[in-house]
Amino acid sequence: MATSTTTVPSAGPVAGSRSFLSRIREGDEIARMITFLFAASVVLITLLLVFELWQGSVLPRHKFGFNFFRTSVWDPIFDQFGALPFIYGTLVTAGVSLLIAVPLGIGAAIFLAELAPARVSDTLEFFIDLLAAVPSVIYGLLGVFIVVPLMRQYIQPGLKHTLGFLPLFQGPAYGVGFLTAGIVLAIMVIPYIISVSREILLSVPRDQREAALSLGSTRWEATWKVVVPFARGGILGSIFLALARALGETMAVTMVIGNTPTISASLFSPGYSIAAVIANEFTEATGDLYLQSLIELGLVLFILTFILNGLARLLIVATSQKGAGMGHT
Amino acid sequence: MSPGLRWRKFVSGFMLTMTGVCAAVAVSVLFFILGYLVYHGGTSISWNFFTKLPAPVGEAGGGMANAIVGSAKLLLLASLIGVPIGFFGAIYLAEFSGGTVAFIVRYAADLLNGVPSIVIGIFAYSLVVLPFKHFSTLAGGCALGLMMIPITLRSTEEFLRAVPGTLREGAMALGASKWKTIGTVIVPAAYRGILTAVLLAFARVAGETAPLLFTAFGNRFWSPGWNQPTASLPVMIFTYAIAPYEDWHRQAWAAGLVLLGLILVINIVARAILSRGIAVPRS
Numbered sequence: 071m072a073t074s075t076t077t078v079p080s081a082g083p084v085a086g087s088r089s090f091l092s093r094i095r096e097g098d099e100i101a102r103m104i105t106f107l108f109a110a111s112v113v114l115i116t117l118l119l120v121f122e123l124w125q126g127s128v129l130p131r132h133k134f135g136f137n138f139f140r141t142s143v144w145d146p147i148f149d150q151f152g153a154l155p156f157i158y159g160t161l162v163t164a165g166v167s168l169l170i171a172v173p174l175g176i177g178a179a180i181f182l183a184e185l186a187p188a189r190v191s192d193t194l195e196f197f198i199d200l201l202a203a204v205p206s207v208i209y210g211l212l213g214v215f216i217v218v219p220l221m222r223q224y225i226q227p228g229l230k231h232t233l234g235f236l237p238l239f240q241g242p243a244y245g246v247g248f249l250t251a252g253i254v255l256a257i258m259v260i261p262y263i264i265s266v267s268r269e270i271l272l273s274v275p276r277d278q279r280e281a282a283l284s285l286g287s288t289r290w291e292a293t294w295k296v297v298v299p300f301a302r303g304g305i306l307g308s309i310f311l312a313l314a315r316a317l318g319e320t321m322a323v324t325m326v327i328g329n330t331p332t333i334s335a336s337l338f339s340p341g342y343s344i345a346a347v348i349a350n351e352f353t354e355a356t357g358d359l360y361l362q363s364l365i366e367l368g369l370v371l372f373i374l375t376f377i378l379n380g381l382a383r384l385l386i387v388a389t390s391q392k393g394a395g396m397g398h399t
Numbered sequence: 400m401s402p403g404l405r406w407r408k409f410v411s412g413f414m415l416t417m418t419g420v421c422a423a424v425a426v427s428v429l430f431f432i433l434g435y436l437v438y439h440g441g442t443s444i445s446w447n448f449f450t451k452l453p454a455p456v457g458e459a460g461g462g463m464a465n466a467i468v469g470s471a472k473l474l475l476l477a478s479l480i481g482v483p484i485g486f487f488g489a490i491y492l493a494e495f496s497g498g499t500v501a502f503i504v505r506y507a508a509d510l511l512n513g514v515p516s517i518v519i520g521i522f523a524y525s526l527v528v529l530p531f532k533h534f535s536t537l538a539g540g541c542a543l544g545l546m547m548i549p550i551t552l553r554s555t556e557e558f559l560r561a562v563p564g565t566l567r568e569g570a571m572a573l574g575a576s577k578w579k580t581i582g583t584v585i586v587p588a589a590y591r592g593i594l595t596a597v598l599l600a601f602a603r604v605a606g607e608t609a610p611l612l613f614t615a616f617g618n619r620f621w622s623p624g625w626n627q628p629t630a631s632l633p634v635m636i637f638t639y640a641i642a643p644y645e646d647w648h649r650q651a652w653a654a655g656l657v658l659l660g661l662i663l664v665i666n667i668v669a670r671a672i673l674s675r676g677i678a679v680p681r682s
Binding site for chain 2: 096097098100101102104105106107108109110111112113115116117118119122123126173174175176177178180181182184185186194196197198199200201203204205206207208209210211212214215216257260261264288289290291293294314317318319320321324325345348349352353364365368371372375376379383
């Protein structure tokens with residue numbers, strides 16, 4: 071997304087000065103048209119995607135309207151579909167994941183951008199990139215066999231002991247549930263926050279730091295009160311990006327959330343998310359209304375991630391241009 | 400030193416140490432993942448895993464040969480869809496287009512890139528599975544191919560743009576037409592970057608599970624041709640991990656090790672190719 075700063079002047083005027091016929095003869099116009107077809111197909115595919123999602127969810131939109139999002143009965147036998155538990159589960163798990171991932175991710179990004187020597191920073195960034203490449207089903211695998219037992223035996227009883235007076239940490243410790251899904255999601259989105267925030271912090275002009283230090287601030291004060299506020303927009307963008315990932319994440323969540331449509335104040339309770347219900351029930355959906363309700367859930371996910379990704383891109387581009395606009399970095 | 404300054408210095412040192420701890424925690428996750436997979440997967444991987452079909456439910460033994468072949472077929476198909484569209488689309492964006500059209504194409508690609516993979520699965524389902532009326536390798540390959548397009552497109556474009564303008568001008572000053580300039584000068588100059596882009600896109604979809612659940616579906620036997628449901632490594636990991644059989648869990652770990660090993664090796668190779676190439680700005 072971040073366009074390179076070394077934009078090459080295109081050779082357009084030269085090609086344009088020749089006649090159309092000679093361009094056809096030399097193949098330029100043909101090459102242009104062929105590559106245009108490929109580029110245009112990307113737009114076509116995207117439009118088709120939106121169309122299919124919209125068209126595929128006509129029935130529940132007409133039958134339930136806005137109640138689809140407000141009711142919590144999900145009953146394929148009586149053709150009643152309310153998506154509230156899934157929406158709740160998606161938002162809660164994403165929220166929990168951000169609570170964990172944002173401080174950790176920004177902290178790590180600050181270390182990589184401000185403290186670590188360039189070589190160490192690049193090496194660690196390489197590992198972070200590899201971490202981002204780990205597929206979600208692998209996180210799910212480790213979630214099922216490592217995180218869930220750990221939660222059931224140690225973390226959830228421990229939380230109950232210390233913070234059990236809060237409604238958040240009550241109820242039996244199943245191991246699976248909102249909290250576990252949130253933790254696994256946090257581990258998955260941290261690399262995105264680190265990578266993007268690090269780039270943004272590195273793009274903050276050097277004189278910002280030097281000015282703060284020369285005024286007598288400590289290294290941390292220069293970082294926290296000058297550099298981080300300068301990069302605020304881009305860091306927020308990286309958080310939105312992570313949120314979009316967390317909302318749409320399927321496999322790992324499906325494997326550890328418990329797959330029970332419940333709305334509960336307790337984070338220990340098993341739940342369900344939009345992506346998980348699509349993954350579990352799509353192939354078994356009998357009847358058009360059932361299938362189309364699942365597609366409408368897909369449409370909801372699409373719209374949410376569309377908005378978040380758009381906002382994230384705007385913020386990141388605006389912030390890195392702010393840094394570039396100040397000249398030397 | 401005044402107490403205030405001492406306190407400020409303490410806070411500074413403490414907080415900076417904490418950021419180091421954050422970085423250490425984040426990076427150590429990678430080694431935990433690798434360690435667990437090697438530990439659990441390494442002990443359950445065997446020759447049978449690569450050569451045998453899955454054993455009937457309840458019987459121990461068997462392997463995932465069909466899933467390995469299935470994944471290979473899916474990825475081949477995905478590359479056949481994703482790479483040409485991404486590559487030629489990128490050439491159009493970097494070399495031919497101006498202004499509005501390029502903006503729209505880029506916007507669409509970024510939009511497509513952000514779509515959750517499960518939604519891509521729904522799309523491929525209504526595009527391929529519904530008309531053909533059954534799950535197939537074809538549908539799964541299409542789903543993965545769709546995901547490859549935006550990744551290949553955007554990064555290839557970046558690498559094409561990074562080729563110095565003087566090369567373009569030099570070729571055209573010698574009288575080469577534009578497509579000749581692109582074919583003989585620009586693409587060769589950027590080929591390491593393009594190769595990296597393609598490999599990373601490939602590695603990214605190699606582990607995708609969600610879009611395969613209702614396109615390629617699954618299969619406990621060989622899947623001849625392109626029009627049958629097929630097993631794939633990621634989906635096998637999912638079904639085996641949540642099944643109640645001890646033996647299946649072991650095989651899920653083995654499959655996880657194979658899949659992650661493949662993906663990490665491709666990632667490392669891709670970055671190694673790039674780092675030895677011409678100086679290009681990081682994308």
